Amino acid sequence: MAKRIQLGLKQNWKQFSLLVLVNAFVGGMVGLERSIIPQFAEQEFGLASKSAILSFIVAFGVTKAVANYYTGKLANRFGRKSLLLFGWCLAIPIPFILIYAPSWNWVIAANMLLGLSQGLTWSSTVVMKIDLVGEKDRGLAMGLNEFSGYLAVGIVAFLTGYVAQTYGVTPYPFYVGIFISVMGLLVTILWIKDTRHHVHVESKTNETEVLSHVFMETTFKNKTLSSVTQAGLINNLNDGMIWGLLPILLLTLHFNNQNIGIITALYPTVWGIGQLFTGKMSDHLSKKKMLFWGMFLQGIAIIFMPFATSYFWLASISVGLGLGTALVYPTFLATIAQATSPKQRAESIGAFRLWRDLGYAFGAIISGITADIFGLKYAFLLIGFLTILSSLIIKFRMPKNLKS
Template sequence: MRTVRGWFQHTTGGLPRAFWYLWTGTLINRLGSFVLVFLAIYLTQERGFSASAAGLVIGLWGVGGAVGTTVGGTLADRWGRRPTLLTAHLGAATMMLALGLARPLWAVALGALLLGMFAEAARPAFGAMMIDVVPEKDRLRAFSLNYWAINLGFACAAVLAGFAAQAGYLLLFVVDAATTLVTALIIFTRVRETRSVPTGPARSDGRAPTGALRTILSDRVYLGFVALNLFAALVFLQHISMLPIAMGDSGLSPATYGSVIALNGVLIVVGQLFVPRLIKGRSRSHVLALAALVMGIGFGLTAFAHAAWFYGLTVLVWTVGEMLNSPSNSTLIAELSPAELRGRYQGVFSLSWQVAGAAAPVLGGLVREHAGNTTLWLGCAVVGGVMAVAHLVSGPARERRAAQLRSPSLPVRPVTVVRTPVPEAAEAAATGPAGPVRANR
């Protein structure tokens, strides 16, 4: 008992109160995250759209998300984390209801586009706020706990949505919108603005420095990491777009898909809290490479699945890779993000997910239609293997960059901040001399 209590204290103790409010909002929001899980089934079986039309709608969700993360990252740095989160959640709840009531394909497509934009605009602000409130030494635990909450909610939502859909698919949209509003209420009443006024090369009016886009585009180490995440997301998101269709072809019901995909959340809920201690002190490059390889194998096994238990086995395998990937990914992103550009860096990272969200269902549908189901899933395995090698090759450069951003005594290249020339009098009124760029998902 004393050992369990000590483990629990080590896992959850010492984290700031603001983190727990964000954690609670995450859990509530994910408990109602019914729509995206069942959108492909809803569009093909309830609405009678073709698989290609369903892929287009889900792809437009990703296109909207790409716009949302870009705008949301900029607003998080310029406007603030809190107002960005509030606006995004309120807009997402509204568009969730609109999508549920839409009937023509063009209206469904437009609703998905706008919903993706609002829903994903919250992601960079939330990630930046999480980094703001949690000290660097506690981030691995904090990100693992937040990921645990995401998947606890997801596991419950996947099962509940399967039964709720039997009462009418509109209920899925209503519940999802309601939980989004509750999350917005928690943020509004309990979480203060966490964006600090930048120092050093940032502007004296509290805004992020100019030339931010040029800074990010010149950061090859960071962009390389984002590119690897894009390929990982292209594989991972097949569980939303092509997996339910493959299971339907095997004669399995939507409720069975919900139960199978819920295994993903159940395994993470059971095991994710033990992952930080398991990977602590190990090479992040090796952990990320192993994660990519295991995830690829898991999706590759789907090529041979025809029964529910076999599909469940594949989900369990790629979930292990996901569990290894998430905390290492999140802490590395935090360390590679200069503090004054944190929202934008989070936005660019989230953009890789949105690009994948738009491309994964389209590419998956095309490969499946023209090359077959087996080729699709074995192709995922090949991508996982290539990513594993890429992580091993690029890992040392990432760790050097992270060390540069942590240490004020080391030069940081090529991350430079371009400043707009100001009169000497205005420059003299600035808060102080330029300081080092430091990184505090």
Template sequence: MKTEGTIPFSGYQKIVIFILAMTQFTVILDFMVMSPLGDMLIKSLSMKPSSFGIAVSAYAFSAGISGLLTAGFADRFDRKKLLLFFYSGFIVGTFLCSLANSFELLVAARIITGLFGGVISSISMAIITDLFSLQQRGRVMGFIQMGFGASQVLGIPIGLYIANKWGWESPFVMVAAVAIIIAVLIVVVLKPINKHLGLQHDRSAFKHLWHTLSKKNYRIGFAATAALSIGGFMMMPFGSVFAVNNLHVTAEELPVLFMVSGISSLIIMPLIGKLSDTVSKFKIFSIASIWTMLICVAYTNLSATSFWIVIGLNVLMMIGIMSRMVPSSALTSAIPDMEDRGAFMSINSSMQQIAGGVAAAVSGMIVVQQTKFSPIEHYDTVGYVVAVVTLISIFLMYRVNQLAKKKPATVSPKAEEPELVMSEF
């Protein structure tokens, strides 16, 4: 009899993991590359820093709204076709970013990219829940979310390099080119994912959306996701500004800082994924949350610090963040019933994006910088707020864990496990 964590992946499941990991990589890379291009964009398009903030948040809010708009019909289509449709729109939006020659056009392009890109994560989560058992999902989440670390390891250094060589538009062209290759793989390799279609009962998309929102258990999952997102997004917008102006990290050292942090996440994610399939996911989440709280409070209270100490603290912080992300995603995926998974994941993704946008806005109201080159003030307050929100997230994730325990352990259907074969679109 197999113990938890020993269910192997089939050949087809392995290629599905690769495809979903690469879609995650390109979507996150598109978002992450905005940060290192900030100074270049502000100067090239004659933007104010506040305008750049709008350009960044435009993606988050449009992605959140898109998730809500698509939640009602997310379970009414083959998930493969739905993924391909939105991924294609994401490619178009990303390429339009490279054509923008003004602040207004850049914001419009970011809105388009967010409308399509913001839904991809929820579709991927629904696919994972359909094709993998709960005992496999921790490992799957670990591999899928390696896209976050890979975007830091590859996105920031490569983005800065090619932007300095060919202009700020080139990173967006690069992301679009890679995404086109992945889209071809989706068409050729991924098989139809439509078993959920036979479980639909509601007559309209709106009714299905309301049906999903009306379930108390689902709302607990949405609240947990919002709390996690607020805690994660509050520090991020001003991370580079704090590192350069307060910690005295140089512009040359900044890409190294992101790269080392990204490498640490690439290493820790599969390990945490494997661990969360063998021991309590909630226990891992709780320990990682307390760890993250302590590191965040310590980090946001720093002044000028040795670069190697800054790297060490960032690695420790990344370990905590990733160790929360993997088990929380796996636990949340266990809440919805099969017929509601697409809608649930879409709403859940929307809550993540909207809460992140709100967090960034609130953080912007807390933090103060007298001039472009002076240290930012009240960043420690942001750290304290993150600690409080993290405590709330532990309580909410405890509720999610209790709900997950009530769900029967499901094993991915045999029909979905055969070795890799060419599929029809």
């Protein structure tokens, strides 16, 4: 069987395209909450504290981080498709819990399920695409993967904002989630195939040094892997803050649901579309420079955000934040894939994604407490400066000769 297997995007385009579609459904489940949950919390449950509202992001981030890590560790043992299917089964109840939630604790429980589901599904599609394409087109593959996922985040964020403006924040926006979860499960059952055999084929020719301890090397010891890991954590730390506090900032400026939906959707939409280009760029340009400038641009955009009051400037800053994130997101994964052997790649990506998605929890906690004590503006400034600091770690710690 292994003799008939070929690596490459062209050779596996049908299965790759199906995985792109599946990851769009995965991203759509996150977009479901992107523009409406803070208002949902205030209107339905009377929550006013920023840190209390952001507790749903903490629940999401922690459970997704843990699921990422164990998906990486268990991928070779149980198969990528099995974990992907299990992730979709966990997604099915989420919109129903949100529709019928009698208290905020039920919303937190739904987001714990969402985190587990996202960790299993998104991690599986990432690893499966890398398995299929081999060494040549890793950046392009990750760009296409993240493009589909985050474009769907943006589209669904806009859609739920529009539906909420027209019909109210519940239950109609959550009907979108029912459709997405059912379609994702069906496509996976009917057409997705496991990719473990592709790993065996690549392992025969790959000469990347085997890591002595994958978790410790990815987190602390290996200068390339640890630099990427800290940047991934800070990237999602600021994303967690934007997810929770940007809609609240826009509400204080008296924007309606539709305009909030547009501004909050611009960032992940530009992030998603931009990766069509930045993914391929990372196959040819310096990964270190792309990571530095991407993180730096994010930091600048976040610092300026609380000082903007007009729709035009807030939309423009959201676009800039999306461009910065597009530069780094596929480059993170392409760099990890390049620096690890095929047999250890899933585990290393799992360790990276553990820390990266813990950033959601750290970002929600830090920004929520800062906003409650000092005000929204200082939460944005703190997270912006942390993001710029992360870019400087990339600049001075990551090896200079890292390319392609």
